[in-house]
Amino acid sequence: MKGVAGLNRHSGVPLYGQIAQDLEAQFAGAYEPGDRLPSVAELAEHYAVNRLTVHEALDVLVRRGLVTTVRGKGSFVALPIIRWDVRAGQDASLTQVMGARGHAVVNRVLGVVEDADPGLTGELGAAGALQRFASIRYVDDEPWSITSTWFDPDRFPRLDVLWRDRSSLHQVLLQEYGVQMKRSTRTFAALAADATEAEILRVPVASPILQARGLNVDEHGVAIAAVEHRFRGDRIQFSVELG
């Protein structure tokens, strides 16, 4: 069974690319999501290439989200991607939407720091420095997004204490300050995860990240918070009604 798959060493296409393509083609039919692939050693023998070459092929598929590798266990066809529409309208927070569907959403506040970003301070109409909250959102114990939220501490005193380990910021604002927070503007970009983000979100370095930045306002349209979300690209999409 050597070289049976028809690898071409002089086609200009690297062997690991050909192997990745060959494996991907088999995912439609021969493999089910969750199936274990042959081990690196077995694949290396099957394709008659070095183990490293197989590893590079798997690396391509891992970065594309088609394969998951676990050290000591094996390589697996990735589970079908669960995409959630975070419909942009109104006041529906992810915590509420997902909670209604029976998912456990936990928001963990990592910490609060002073941040004197002049642009954001102006947008929020603050007099002094802002408080920046860093938090991670987990859905069913899986990390989904990293969020930075900037508030004016003069407008929301003691928020750093009140928001500690409570899932929903929306709830805290409503119950403690009587403020109904809504999304106002959002800017979307596709980024690649750096080492820190990758570790927090448990994805490979350089995985796609959907970045959503913008402003949140109260019921009178007054800006009360600046937000930056970094969603795992394999878990979230964002829907918007325009104009």
Next chain:
Amino acid sequence: MKGVAGLNRHSGVPLYGQIAQDLEAQFAGAYEPGDRLPSVAELAEHYAVNRLTVHEALDVLVRRGLVTTVRGKGSFVALPIIRWDVRAGQDASLTQVMGARGHAVVNRVLGVVEDADPGLTGELGAAGALQRFASIRYVDDEPWSITSTWFDPDRFPRLDVLWRDRSSLHQVLLQEYGVQMKRSTRTFAALAADATEAEILRVPVASPILQARGLNVDEHGVAIAAVEHRFRGDRIQFSVELG
């Protein structure tokens, strides 16, 4: 100058990751965008590691868009990312916006095929199969996005002929059919480029792609086209004012 950079072989962090971090840190200060980095061989000697290990470090930075490598020439600090806000409101097409700023926008129609996607057919209220236009958008001769656009051929007969090699679809629709096309809904996701997309957009495989799907409507709010853009993540961001 061997091992001078303080690489730690027993920290659990792979050497290529440490090297990537070390290089990235130097980009703020020691290097300017466009500067050539030392060659792989020089870096290997500097860090006292194998060439392959350096290559893996550069690979991380390339995938994150921080470094560009050119075979036969060298590795270079990537040029500053030009991000363009495609403000979502109204009828402003990218062609118009960029043209007004002095950039040459060319839209090349790759081809037209029949596509009987039942979901899209229903959304467009079409009776029969749709026409799917595949096109690539170039800004200053650089590929920026791959677009698929679905039309009802009964509503826009001969569009496949009229839109060949004309930059602006908006213009064609306005001049030939008297229709003012606007964006209606958009869904954003972050994906990883597959081999085909990567080649067309001239980016590495698995680079971040900002996918925007949705509907376009005429001045009466009637759906006339379904659209899917795949933007290079390093070239485009999308801004939206929410309701």
Next chain:
DNA sequence: TAGTGGTCTAGACCACGCT
């Protein structure tokens, strides 16, 4: 202990750009 994927080395050859 055996099997898995992850990293690293030394060395080789290739494709490409420049001079």
Next chain:
DNA sequence: GCGTGGTCTAGACCACTAT
């Protein structure tokens, strides 16, 4: 021809999982 990055091999060692 020479230097560049890209690919590939053979072999080694490691970290982790399961039994």
